[in-house]
Amino acid sequence: MAQVDFAERQLTLKLVYYGPPLSGKTSNLRALHAKVESQNRGRLMTLDTRDDRTLFFDLLPIFFRTSNFSFRIKVYTVPGQPVHEATRKVVLAGTDGVVFVADSSPDQRQANRASWQNLTANLTAFALDKIPIVVQYNKRDLPDRVPIDECDRFGDATRRIHEACAKDGDGVVPTFYELVGAAWEHLDRELQLATRLGVDSQAFRRALAEHVGVGIDGTMSK
Amino acid sequence: MSGGLLDAPIELARLVPPGELEELIAVTRRALGGELAIFDPKGTRLAGSEAAGSPRRRIDHDGEPLAQLAASGPSAEAALELLAGTLGLLAHHANARELAATTHEEAMRLTFGELTEHNERLERAVARLEELDRLKSNFLATMSHELRTPLTSVIGYTEMIVEGLAGPVSGEQKEYLTTILGKADQLLGLITSVLDVASLESGPLALDRAALSLTELVATEVALFTAQAGRRGIAIQLDAQPGCTVLGDRKKIRQIVSSLLSNAVKFTPDRGHVGVAVRPGPLSPHEMEAGSAVQLVVSDSGIGISRELVAKIFEPFFQVDSSSTRAFGGTGLGLTLAKAYVEAHGGRIWVDTAPGQGSTFVATFPAGEGRS
Numbered sequence: 001m002a003q004v005d006f007a008e009r010q011l012t013l014k015l016v017y018y019g020p021p022l023s024g025k026t027s028n029l030r031a032l033h034a035k036v037e038s039q040n041r042g043r044l045m046t047l048d049t050r051d052d053r054t055l056f057f058d059l060l061p062i063f064f065r066t067s068n069f070s071f072r073i074k075v076y077t078v079p080g081q082p083v084h085e086a087t088r089k090v091v092l093a094g095t096d097g098v099v100f101v102a103d104s105s106p107d108q109r110q111a112n113r114a115s116w117q118n119l120t121a122n123l124t125a126f127a128l129d130k131i132p133i134v135v136q137y138n139k140r141d142l143p144d145r146v147p148i149d150e151c152d153r154f155g156d157a158t159r160r161i162h163e164a165c166a167k168d169g170d171g172v173v174p175t176f177y178e179l180v181g182a183a184w185e186h187l188d189r190e191l192q193l194a195t196r197l198g199v200d201s202q203a204f205r206r207a208l209a210e211h212v213g214v215g216i217d218g219t220m221s222k
Numbered sequence: 223m224s225g226g227l228l229d230a231p232i233e234l235a236r237l238v239p240p241g242e243l244e245e246l247i248a249v250t251r252r253a254l255g256g257e258l259a260i261f262d263p264k265g266t267r268l269a270g271s272e273a274a275g276s277p278r279r280r281i282d283h284d285g286e287p288l289a290q291l292a293a294s295g296p297s298a299e300a301a302l303e304l305l306a307g308t309l310g311l312l313a314h315h316a317n318a319r320e321l322a323a324t325t326h327e328e329a330m331r332l333t334f335g336e337l338t339e340h341n342e343r344l345e346r347a348v349a350r351l352e353e354l355d356r357l358k359s360n361f362l363a364t365m366s367h368e369l370r371t372p373l374t375s376v377i378g379y380t381e382m383i384v385e386g387l388a389g390p391v392s393g394e395q396k397e398y399l400t401t402i403l404g405k406a407d408q409l410l411g412l413i414t415s416v417l418d419v420a421s422l423e424s425g426p427l428a429l430d431r432a433a434l435s436l437t438e439l440v441a442t443e444v445a446l447f448t449a450q451a452g453r454r455g456i457a458i459q460l461d462a463q464p465g466c467t468v469l470g471d472r473k474k475i476r477q478i479v480s481s482l483l484s485n486a487v488k489f490t491p492d493r494g495h496v497g498v499a500v501r502p503g504p505l506s507p508h509e510m511e512a513g514s515a516v517q518l519v520v521s522d523s524g525i526g527i528s529r530e531l532v533a534k535i536f537e538p539f540f541q542v543d544s545s546s547t548r549a550f551g552g553t554g555l556g557l558t559l560a561k562a563y564v565e566a567h568g569g570r571i572w573v574d575t576a577p578g579q580g581s582t583f584v585a586t587f588p589a590g591e592g593r594s
Binding site for chain 1: 283284285286314317318321322325326328329330332333336
């Protein structure tokens with residue numbers, strides 16, 4: 001759950017990029033790091049697995065102010081490999097929203113599905129099954145990519161899918177922008193943020209678009 | 223697990239030891255001169271000299287105040303710049319180390335917790351299974367006893383009628399009564415076997431040991447089977463060396479011999495042959511010492527057993543071929559009991575066989591208490 005400090009007028013959101021191994025979660029964070037204005041983000045922290053360390057995640061802090069309120073967004077990736085289940089759970093705990101980065105390669109269908117099932121099981125275990133999840137199909141530049149109409153929508157035929165090519169930065173910001181907005185609206189319903197902070201969803205989204213520093217055209221979204 | 227594990231606020235004093243801050247100041251002073259000091263965001267001096275003056279440069283980390291800096295001297299501005307940049311990097315890496323350690327520790331705790339829970343579930347399941355197994359053995363023992371008791375009356379009274387104690391019996395009646403007696407005996411044998419297997423599973427086997435001649439015991443049992451085998455044209459050839467003695471439980475050893483003989487005769491086709499030998503030999507097939515045991519060898523010219531099934535034939539209720547249950551009868555308990563009894567005597571039992579080539583069962587009993 002987000003940390004809200006009404007006295008300090010500060011809101012911290014925690015977002016997690018989840019998905020099968022090598023689907024491009026870290027590429028998403030690298031692209032975000034490159035696109036967000038440097039005064040609105042910290043260093044990208046990457047913790048690798050080395051020797052017997054069962055660690056592997058990235059953290060990108062993003063922060064901006066609006067209406068005398070400061071917003072901080074901590075964006076994490078989780079390790080995709082099944083063996084890092086415990087680390088994945090630790091990183092996922094208390095998250096406010098998830099980007100599920102699926103792989104567009106046809107031979108990764110099963111891996112996508114397994115990772116999705118793992119995600120939903122873990123969210124249920126943490127009683128986080130109501131938080132927003134945005135699905136992104138990455139690697140849309142692959143010649144043999146699965147056509148978007150045939151992509152697995154994980155049990156919800158109406159689910160909106162974001163297309164991305166994270167290594168080139170395409171589609172990364174719209175995915176992020178949608179998740180942050182959805183996470184805000186989810187929290188607003190639970191904590192009445194608009195009333196208590198005096199910042200409504202539109203104002204928040206505008207501030208986000210302004211500070212994240214790129215145009216949100218959504219052209220890659222379907 | 224609560225959220226926020228990875229959200230501890232950045233605190234310079236926690237992340238970077240004071241010694242390292244002093245070292246950083248010393249290095250910067252050597253390069254640029256002047257006096258320097260590092261303060262926390264609230265203005266408490268963490269390192270450096272009072273002579274550096276009041277804090278006049280604030281540095282943030284990821285949008286949060288990290289420290290304040292003071293510097294005096296001609297290169298004060300350059301020193302502040304260098305110090306700010308270096309402190310930012312130090313804090314970033316220290317924070318990464320801290321996050322890594324915390325995550326690792328939490329992941330280990332989580333894994334350990336899950337394993338402990340899993341283990342407890344398994345332990346409960348094992349305890350439940352053990353309880354069920356005990357209940358099953360008790361049930362079998364009780365039921366076998368309850369079934370045997372009325373059967374004793376059936377057999378006893380039938381015998382009395384056959385013997386004419388209840389009045390004259392016609393030839394036809396006698397024939398029917400003999401069939402009843404035969405089947406009742408068969409049923410009694412079956413119930414006894416079930417009772418024996420149940421008692422095997424309920425605890426260790428008690429043996430009533432005495433020195434006995436295996437040569438004579440086998441000869442007696444062979445004589446009992448000769449008539450039955452003869453009706454099907456099966457010849458039983460006995461080759462028992464005299465003086466083969468074992469220290470054993472007569473009843474149990476008789477059951478072993480009877481099981482092996484019955485098995486051999488049952489699975490040998492009409493006009494086949496069965497060989498029985500008693501002789502000194504090694505205790506197990508891998509042992510070379512020829513006289514370490516007394517061997518009972520029963521071979522037949524029966525259907526034989528495939529390699530995959532050999533491992534299973536000593537398991538309770540196992541039949542090589544399910545259709546053979548009807549063709550040959552039997553409970554599938556004889557070899558299970560024979561194995562348990564042989565092993566209780568410290569011996570071994572094994573079979574040398576192949577499909578279509580008959581089988582040779584060898585049961586051994588340790589010598590010493592063996593050959594006289």
